Amino acid sequence: MKKFAPLLLAAPLAAMLSGCISFGGKPPKTPFLSLQAAEQIKPGDVQTAASGTTVTVLFPTVPHELATVRVPVHQGENAVAYVKDAQWVEAPPRLFARLVGDTISARTGRPVLSYRQSQIDPGAVLSGELRRFGVDADTNQAVVVFDALLVQGDDATKFQKRRFEARAPLAEVKPELVAAALNTAANQVAVEVADWVGK
Structure with a gap:
């Protein structure tokens, strides 16, 4: 009976601690938000590319x-x-980059x-700053502003910079x-970026 005593004591102790310990924050009242590219490659499509x-x-x-998972609202x-x-x-930077890449x-x-x-062959490199990605309360609009920087090939001294806004x-x-509104605006920016990069 002695060797079972620790197990018998552990059960009530675990029950007491379960009310004190919480793993992770409380879930939001609404589902998590995400973005979806309006244009994507079809399943099974194979893409090949020459170097560069x-x-x-x-x-x-x-x-x-x-720098957060929350959605900013600009007032004034x-x-x-x-x-x-x-x-x-x-x-947001990850969501936006994935949407732009898919587009x-x-x-x-x-x-x-x-x-x-x-690391094998970077080709053209698209980076930049996502300056606005939220709500403009004064105009009741979702706003996306992306300052894109495009480096073509290995010469980092030759680059193009352009602002996109939707x-x-x-x-x-x-x-x-x-x-939904931010998804629409982000897709508009992504289409314009894709057409710019594709030239």
Whole structure:
């Protein structure tokens, strides 16, 4: 009986501790938000490329307000709040870079590589800064502003920089409506970026 005593004591102790210990934060009241590329390559499509024709899409840098999974709301010139109960499934730079990469691949036919894949042959490298990715409360719009930097080939001294901006109307600041409007604006930017990169 003695060797079973620790097990008998462990069960009540675990039950007591379960009320004190919490793993992870509380889930949001609404589902996590995500982005979906309107244009994607079809399952089973095989892409081949000559050296230098691939595109590497890096995660864009972001200002502090976007270094979170929350959705910023700009009010006036200097005030920033966040959409209540809205949370991205992962950081905006990752979501945006993946959407842009999918769109480039679908529209141009050029294989798009991640940073690790690009060690073999980076081709053109697309980076930049995602400056705005949220809501403009003054105009009731979702806003995406991306300052893109494109380096073609191995010569990093030759590059192009261009600002892309898109807005989508927003009837009400609710998580699901904000996500849909930002998805629309992000896809518009991605199409313009893809056409620019594909030239």
